[in-house]
Amino acid sequence: MTTIKLSFRNIKKSFKDYAIYFFTLILGVAIFYVFNSIESQTVLLDVTESTYEIIDMMTTMLSAASIFVAFILGFLIIYASRFLMKRRNKEFGIYMLLGMSKRKISMVLFFETILIGIISLVVGLGLGVLLSQLMSMLVANMFEADMTKYQFIFSSNACIKTLIYFGIMYAIVMLFNTINVGKCKLIDLIQTNKKSETVKMKNPMLCTIVFIISAIALGYAYYMVTGGINETIKTPEDIFKPIVIGAVSTFFIFWSLSGLILKAVMSMKNLYVKGLNTFTFRQVSSKINTTVFSMTIISLMLFVTICVLSSSLSLKNSMTANLDELAPADIQLEKRVLNENWLDQGYNEEQIKNSKEKGYNVDVDKAIAIGYVHDIGKYDGEIHGHVMKEYNYLKEKGYDEDYYNICLTHSYLNNDIVCTAGGIPDINENPFLTNFIKNHEYTIEEKIINLCDLMCPPGGKVYTIDKRLIDLIIRKGAYTNTQYHVKETYKLKDYFDNLQRLL
Amino acid sequence: MSNILKIDKVEKYYGSKSSLTKALDNLSFEVDKGEFVAIMGASGSGKTTLLNCISTIDKVTSGHIFVGGEDITKLRGNNLNKFRREKLGFIFQDFNLLDTLTAYENISLALSIQNKSAKEIEKKVTDVATKLGIKDVLQKYPYQMSGGQKQRVASARAIITDPQIVLADEPTGALDSKSSRMLLESFDYLNEKLNTTILMVTHDSFCASYASRVIFIKDGKVFNEIIKGNSSRKDFFDKIIDVVTLLGGEENDNY
Incomplete structure (x- = not known):
């Protein structure tokens, strides 16, 4: 019966008796591994940079938390093993009476601790690896990351950390056990069961x-x-x-x-x-x-x-509320005054979308669509009379009235056919057009297209209104209605500016 | 000295400041090699304390105990361990076998601690087991054995190291009459055929009658001593009963 065999036998018996102790150990190892392996799991996630920063912060905090958890677990394990040792007093008494030196008894305990350590670490790490896969899926889901690149990950860094930490803990347990065994007197061990508890009653x-x-x-x-x-x-x-x-x-x-x-x-x-x-x-x-x-x-x-x-919950709530307040819109745009190089790609679409967010009932898709078709009459290059041409064209094609109306409305402001660029039209030339413009109630989508048309020159650029108006004058000339048109243009601009400010 | 054991003016106090108990009061006696001595006394007479002191489980407050000429009250550390390993065998009332080991391993543990070779261990264990009639339970665990078998395994463990003295603390206390008789006959065998020195503590007159000498202890002092001599066991038993009657019969100490 060698020392190792004795330890082995004791462990075998322990399994049934100390099942809870083993369970706690295994769970502790698994949790420690999972917390520390999150870092290497998440590094492979495909997320945006800002999300990545958040994940980074989360992993750091989890690592710190794992140290705290491990600390508590350390206390638990030391306490539990001391308790279990006390239960084996009589056994140690027999060893001592048979003439085993205290050093040899410590060796038996040493091997027991090593065996327990190895078993708990192996099983715990196995469990931890499995759990960490689940955890990474959870994190990926939380941050809406791309899951298609998922692969099985084993974090050797976390593994080593776990081994080192738990190794230290088992060493401390060993130390405590040795000290306790050394302190005992044989008579106390043998008579452990006979002695009654000393009850210290206080005054x-x-x-x-x-x-x-x-x-x-x-x-x-x-x-x-x-x-x-x-x-x-x-x-x-x-x-x-x-x-x-x-x-x-x-x-x-x-x-x-x-x-x-x-x-x-x-x-x-x-x-x-x-x-x-x-x-x-x-x-x-x-x-x-x-x-x-x-x-x-x-x-x-x-x-x-x-x-x-409770503080973390309330912190989370206040942070989300704060965020809601600071960033009410999904997209926000800034206008920089006196900067002619203000180029915001797709301003039209963005502004349309922005109005929608402000709560105005803007049909974003429709506005974009009519924006595209409003000059469809120019398809064969002939500009003159393109307005009626495209109106008829779309009407014949069977489009909704919004789509063919825009062809007429996009060039005229203030319900006045005279209020346009490029010359004074003859109000009698097309009575239908004159009356239509006079009586038509402009929808907000149409007004947007008006505004956009007054910001976009040919060629797909975006100008300030001022620059666009100058561009119109350069290309089409200045007329007696130009001042009227320019004034109405600014009125339209103010209308939209106020819309934004109201909200 | 031809005596294996010598108790020399031993005193033992225990307890705390609030309750001090004098267990052994200037006790002295001797045991020769090959003797089978029984120590008898009522509960609380101090006999278990005496045994604990001899086996070094407990320490005496004053006085000396010599085993094989060696003053064991002065032993410390490794010397103490060595003494326990080689010179001593102890049999408890409640067997105190290790549950995780089989009978064979329990017995061999005593030899393993001495680092004997496996071959030697096997030879010795089977030898002793045959002599005590427990060969067929060698591979069983303690929970699978009867009380009598367990006690005999414990006895085997106690004697396998060829100790100078075997101490037994109420060995039949937990056994029925048949098992007790078997155990005591084994003790008899050990003492007569193998020349083992046995010191047995008991309160049972029947057990004591198997010994060759009985020492009576009362209140930590030697009260009486009777020797079997050539009388039969039955006659010795009667003699013991007479002394016990004397011990218990009178109410006051001065008779």
């Missing part, structure tokens, strides 16, 4: 006083961070005061709680001797007494969890 009077003081202190600490936050928290370092006061007073509350409960209950004599109450109260007090430290830690941890959870 009830002292407990009451301590409880009252701690309760007040805790209340003050809470007050410091809620109602009185403006008076007490002046500098960032001040936040530590309520934290420390809160933690210490929590500890003392638990410390004095059992004595206080007992005193309170014992004074109610009738209640105390009823049924099993005596036994129950003593048991509860004894439990509270022995677990003061763990209860403090647990309640403080719960406190931290609740705070972090």
